[in-house]
Amino acid sequence: MQDSTSAKFLKLEEKSRRKNFFLRSFLYFILILFSLYFIFPLIVMILTSLKTMEEIRQGTLLTLPKTITLDYWKIAWGGRGYGAGDTFLRPYFWNSLKMVVPAVIFSTFLGAMTGYILTKWRFKGDSFVFLFLLFGCFIPYQAILLPMARTLGLLGISNSIFGLIFVHSIYGIPFTTLFFRNYYISIPNELIKAARIDGAGFFKIFFKILIPISSPIIVVTVIWQFTQIWNDFLFGATFSFGEHAPIQVALNNMVLSSTAVKEYNVDMAAAIIAGIPTLIVYVLAGKYFIRGLTSGAVKG
């Protein structure tokens, strides 16, 4: 009796080992298949940007370039050298940079302050205030485009970098508040109480106690805001045009420009250039990026 049961167990073990192997292989197969789907566009963009139009017309999306040439990158970045009608990314890249940095700083700072107050200086109705601010994350910006266009005009900052800084700073507040509030709420209140007993006041507690331990959430917030603002198109296209436009608007203009001959290689190079900053941030600080996504969404 003992032998037949052992034999049964041995067979069970064999079967499960075989099943395991099959399952694991299937798992890896599917995962790799999907990673191809995700990587495909990036590879196509890179390859296309390195080929001549002749090669592009004769080959396929995946054919390798005969010689690697960075000419089209240079054109996408710096233009062809002749005057009117030549759109290239360089000035708009700097526009975006000039716009992003102040907007990120302003909205992050304000969000940190607001999150601090809402969690450490509670008052009646503070949950309502938080909800009130939070809703700002979700509104479709179409509902404020018209008034904002008018207001920027009235303030004299329409069609300017400053106008865009203004807009992005304000509409970043709900997001930055969300991040800091969720982070500060899990910091024990005892820390604040101890500081108050030691005689620290409102600002001192903020700058000397909370900020030093806020680096994870500051990174998350800065990455999030940088990505959102750098990638923005709607505000850029609505509130600026011509030489004050940010990079995504310039990219779209470049691609859409109906010149006689479509230059896909330049288009792809331009797209990559427009995408590189956020891509680099993502590759270097990916886990903070993910933390931002999941904490913002799941916690509400």
Next chain:
Amino acid sequence: MVALSIKDLSKNFGNTEVLKKINLEIEEGSFLVLLGPSGCGKSTLLNIIAGLETIDEGKVLIDDFNVTKVEPKDRNIAMVFQSYALYPSMTVRENIIFGLKQSKTPKDKIEIQLKKVSNFLKVDELLHRKPSQLSGGQRQRVAMGRALVREPRIFLFDEPLSNLDAKLRVEMRYEIKKLYTNLKTTMVYVTHDQIEAMSLASKIAVMNKGVIQQLDNPQKIYDKPNSLFVADFIGTPSMNFINGTLHKESQNVIFVPENENINFDISKYDFHDNFHEGQEVILGLRPEYLSSIKNSENVSINLMMRPSIIETTGFDKNVTFNFANTEIIGRFSPNSGVSLDSDIDVCFDLSNVSIFDKKTELRI
């Protein structure tokens, strides 16, 4: 019949040896407690018995079957977890019968088992609730029900009472003891709480750093601990340890405490090993053997000492004295008139001491 047998079991996590050549055997119907501090390997051992962990070396046998490579569901075991691990999206009823459904038990048998168990554990009224709607004690009972319903050969418990508050813990400990008394199924129970171990176990395995220090019934472990570790781990307040040396004086054996001009006559002590003249040892004396009451039948010695700390427990006074370069605690009755201001007559009852070699820390 031997219900559970573990032979030469070793387990590593990466480079750390978590279990080192464990050997263990228990009879059917015993209640084995794996007792030890955090990190001693007791939970790992339990998980290995359950089949939830792999082994690097050795064998596990349940009812003489080598189950070393067998899946948990085929081992005829059931487990109760520290966090109860009830399935949150299922009702109590579905939680309990889940295992039976997985093994394709016929519907009528499921109903019979469910009724038996819910009656026994008094969870009938809770069957349609979800775990989030239950109290801690109720969840505990449902977790036991889930284990019970499969009528396993061995019950495994992984620190099931650690999440409960003190009062509830005592109640549930009682429930588990009642369960054991009624069912007489073999049980293996992991805990770091020595009071739980002492009250529940028929056999205790005291573990430390991946090794079983002593495997014995509770009274033996209490009276005759075989190492300093075991002696210190069991008993509240813990055993007093006095450094000193052993000497032979004609037919007698004398223990001389460090820094004190006294001889303790321990000739009646049951020595396992030989010792040499002047050997450095540690004398272990439990607090209950240090008090004001003198039992004239036992070998003892009286000293006048001044208390340094007095703690009242209600039924006792725990009194601390300075002696032999260390602090020792005795248990005095509340009426013994002990105070911090005066010396008191302390009786060292030497009939129940333990002697450990200072270097090896093992019982001599």
Next chain:
Amino acid sequence: MFKWIERNLPKIVLAPSVGLISWFVYGFVLWTLYISFTKSKILPRYEFWGVGNYIKLWNTHKWYIAIENLFIFTILFLIICTILGVILAIFLDQKIRAEGALRTIYLYPMALSFIVTGTAWKWILNPTLGIQKLMNDWGFENFTFDWLVNRDMAIYTIVIAAVWQSSGFVMAMFLAGLRSIEDEIIKAAKIDGAGLFTVYWKIIIPMMRPVFFSSFVILIHISIKSYDLIVALTAGGPGISTTMPALFMTQTAFHKSQVALSAASAIMMFMAVAAVIIPYLYSELRKENAR
């Protein structure tokens, strides 16, 4: 005086944020609402016209196309992203080597702007030189893929690009959710004899209900706001076959100079988002207060 400031300092410092949002969010929405009730064309004219614009809106053919597209897109987007995200999350949860690298690959599209995504996919789906040519040159000579210029199929190209961009997000949310499940439940299920599939289907996925809910809300919200991607990928075309509410709003305001009508469409978008978000926020906050 100073005592008053000191005591109310937190509220004073809070005031700028609250003030800015009150005006630039709520105030502006109300402003837009007001415009939608007027007869404004090129410039706002502040005479009250009641709901005339809304009637006009719902009688506009282009708006109907936009709404229809929104529905088709949202449903497909929601379902495909969720299924893909859940599968990838579950597979990645199986102690895979190179999990970090795979996660990076699935998520990087979220770092790109919709314009970059749209530009890339516009090229990939190019009717003559794109995927059709690739397949043909690989031997599938009868393969055609002209969806981008096909009035009936163009909307689905947007789905393909949007799924590519956002599935990683769903995957990240579910992976976080899966990882938060305590070990002991899985152990209990193993002892109960549940196979891997049963554990996921009967135990883990039901426990993920809050994550499903959150993802749906976020995805629907992204869908309603879709603008950049469509501009870059199809510009609303061919013709108006891929137009969506956001596009309608912009075009009506700035190209067709019908500001009031545009405002009406913006308000409709706002109400659609509010209908989804408000219950969501309310339930999330209630849950948090209950804890």
